[in-house]
Amino acid sequence: MMRWLYLLREAMTNLHVNRGNVLIGIVTTAFTLVCFGAFVLLYLNLKSVTGTLQGDVEVVVYLDPGASDQVASMVQKRLETEPATVTLTFVSQEQALREFSQQFPEESLLLEGMNANPLPASVIVNVSPRFLDTESLSAFAERVKQLPGVTHVAYSQDWVDTLTLVVSYFELGAVVIGMILAMATVTIIASTVRLSLHTRKEEIEILRLIGATGAFIAIPYVIEGTILGAVGGGLSLALLKGIFEFFRLELNASGWFAGVEHLLPIFPGRVSFLLVMTGMLLGCGSSVLSVFGLMKARQ
Amino acid sequence: MIQLFHVSKFYDRCVALDDVSFRIDKGECVILTGPSGAGKTTLLKVIFGAETPDAGQILVQNRNVARLRGGAIPYLRRTMGIVLQNFQLLPKKTVYDNVVLPLIIQGVKRREARERVMDVLKAVGMEHKQKIRTDVLSAGEQQRICIARAIVNSPILLLADEPTGNLDAELTVEIVELFKRIQTEGTTILLATHNRQVVEQMNGRVLQLQEGRVVSDEERPS
Numbered sequence: 001m002m003r004w005l006y007l008l009r010e011a012m013t014n015l016h017v018n019r020g021n022v023l024i025g026i027v028t029t030a031f032t033l034v035c036f037g038a039f040v041l042l043y044l045n046l047k048s049v050t051g052t053l054q055g056d057v058e059v060v061v062y063l064d065p066g067a068s069d070q071v072a073s074m075v076q077k078r079l080e081t082e083p084a085t086v087t088l089t090f091v092s093q094e095q096a097l098r099e100f101s102q103q104f105p106e107e108s109l110l111l112e113g114m115n116a117n118p119l120p121a122s123v124i125v126n127v128s129p130r131f132l133d134t135e136s137l138s139a140f141a142e143r144v145k146q147l148p149g150v151t152h153v154a155y156s157q158d159w160v161d162t163l164t165l166v167v168s169y170f171e172l173g174a175v176v177i178g179m180i181l182a183m184a185t186v187t188i189i190a191s192t193v194r195l196s197l198h199t200r201k202e203e204i205e206i207l208r209l210i211g212a213t214g215a216f217i218a219i220p221y222v223i224e225g226t227i228l229g230a231v232g233g234g235l236s237l238a239l240l241k242g243i244f245e246f247f248r249l250e251l252n253a254s255g256w257f258a259g260v261e262h263l264l265p266i267f268p269g270r271v272s273f274l275l276v277m278t279g280m281l282l283g284c285g286s287s288v289l290s291v292f293g294l295m296k297a298r299q
Numbered sequence: 300m301i302q303l304f305h306v307s308k309f310y311d312r313c314v315a316l317d318d319v320s321f322r323i324d325k326g327e328c329v330i331l332t333g334p335s336g337a338g339k340t341t342l343l344k345v346i347f348g349a350e351t352p353d354a355g356q357i358l359v360q361n362r363n364v365a366r367l368r369g370g371a372i373p374y375l376r377r378t379m380g381i382v383l384q385n386f387q388l389l390p391k392k393t394v395y396d397n398v399v400l401p402l403i404i405q406g407v408k409r410r411e412a413r414e415r416v417m418d419v420l421k422a423v424g425m426e427h428k429q430k431i432r433t434d435v436l437s438a439g440e441q442q443r444i445c446i447a448r449a450i451v452n453s454p455i456l457l458l459a460d461e462p463t464g465n466l467d468a469e470l471t472v473e474i475v476e477l478f479k480r481i482q483t484e485g486t487t488i489l490l491a492t493h494n495r496q497v498v499e500q501m502n503g504r505v506l507q508l509q510e511g512r513v514v515s516d517e518e519r520p521s
Binding site for chain 2: 001002003006202203205206207208209210211212213214216
């Protein structure tokens with residue numbers, strides 16, 4: 001107990017004595033983690049939107065306006081046998097007109113001048129997630145197009161695919177940028193700890209003389225690096241939270257993401273945990289690297 | 300206690316120790332003397348594992364120091380007390396904090412550590428200065444604190460390298476008296492000095508080194 005109290009006190013003394021460099025280390029760690037965190041957040045938000053949209057991909061099968069109820073019923077029966085189909089919803093011509101009028105009240109005036117309802121009846125197919133890849137979807141659409149009474153098959157996969165591609169680029173970017181920033185942080189924290197070691201060189205010699213092991217000498221420096229990393233992580237968390245709150249307000253005001261804002265997690269709790277833990281791990285790892293020689297030295 | 304067999308040490312092409320062999324028994328006090336550069340400090344360093352000899356073997360309590368790995372050296376040093384000429388105290392810490400350090404390293408409990416520190420501070424006459432920072436103490440006081448720190452864990456062997464090197468004649472007498480008192484309690488002492496005053500005042504055997512070789516080994520009546 002006395003030993004651990006001593007080691008903790010020594011770590012605090014290191015932080016205090018070396019406070020100028022420690023401050024630089026904290027700010028740099030925070031800055032690099034803000035960049036990394038921002039990238040992770042963008043990636044997570046995009047991934048969440050993409051995942052939700054992918055799950056909602058629907059295939060709309062438009063029927064010939066002149067198709068009889070019998071034909072419509074036959075198309076539905078045929079669609080039910082498709083393995084990709086999860087649920088089917090039949091939208092009659094009247095229902096389509098009602099929905100159009102509700103969604104576009106101004107444009108509905110255009111339809112009033114027409115004698116007949118120009119909107120076709122359709123069957124909306126909710127597709128199983130197993131068949132959401134481009135190939136399966138287009139094969140499914142091709143098969144359905146051949147059915148009698150079907151005029152057109154539409155699905156929204158293309159732009160979801162594009163979004164998925166963007167997300168995968170982000171994933172790669174997050175890994176590359178994360179690694180570069182992690183290396184920068186390790187270098188900075190390691191330098192801070194090395195400076196701390198240098199200023200206490202004589203003290204280390206004395207400790208060796210009276211029988212301190214390399215680990216006993218190294219632990220305060222590892223604690224110092226870990227605290228530095230954790231504080232840097234905490235600071236980056238506060239900064240990111242502020243930036244993203246601001247972003248959320250701007251987003252709501254701009255209306256860019258109207259309708260999908262509920263899909264944006266914005267700032268999930270695990271990112272907070274990830275940032276502080278990454279800071280701590282980077283701090284701990286950097287100090288271990290710096291004091292590694294101490295553990296093995298004979299003198 | 301300590302046995303050296305044909306120990307040699309070179310720094311580049313300079314000979315620091317040349318085929319040194321001797322034996323020190325438990326409870327013995329040996330004064331290692333000789334001019335500057337004779338190899339006294341190197342000899343102490345190979346005994347406490349700060350230097351590795353280029354040839355020969357060193358047995359300290361039947362452990363071969365020459366073959367010890369880096370990780371085992373701290374445990375060897377915990378069985379020894381080491382006093383150096385340049386005091387080697389932590390300047391921003393109090394007397395108490397300096398003396399208690401070997402006990403903290405060894406994981407001794409707080410209460411026991413306190414009792415032992417107070418005992419040794421009393422033995423070196425410094426118990427009234429326990430809360431004072433060591434950098435405001437006089438040279439003689441600092442050396443007494445070093446000795447207190449060296450004996451606080453009741454070592455079986457006390458190694459001292461020029462312990463009076465930075466002290467005047469009056470303080471030298473004080474420190475020599477302290478070593479004599481420690482010797483009477485049965486601690487084995489190996490003290491390196493080139494100070495004639497110390498050699499004359501201390502009891503025990505005198506080993507003389509010259510250019511890295513033992514040139515005389517004289518037992519004196521106490």
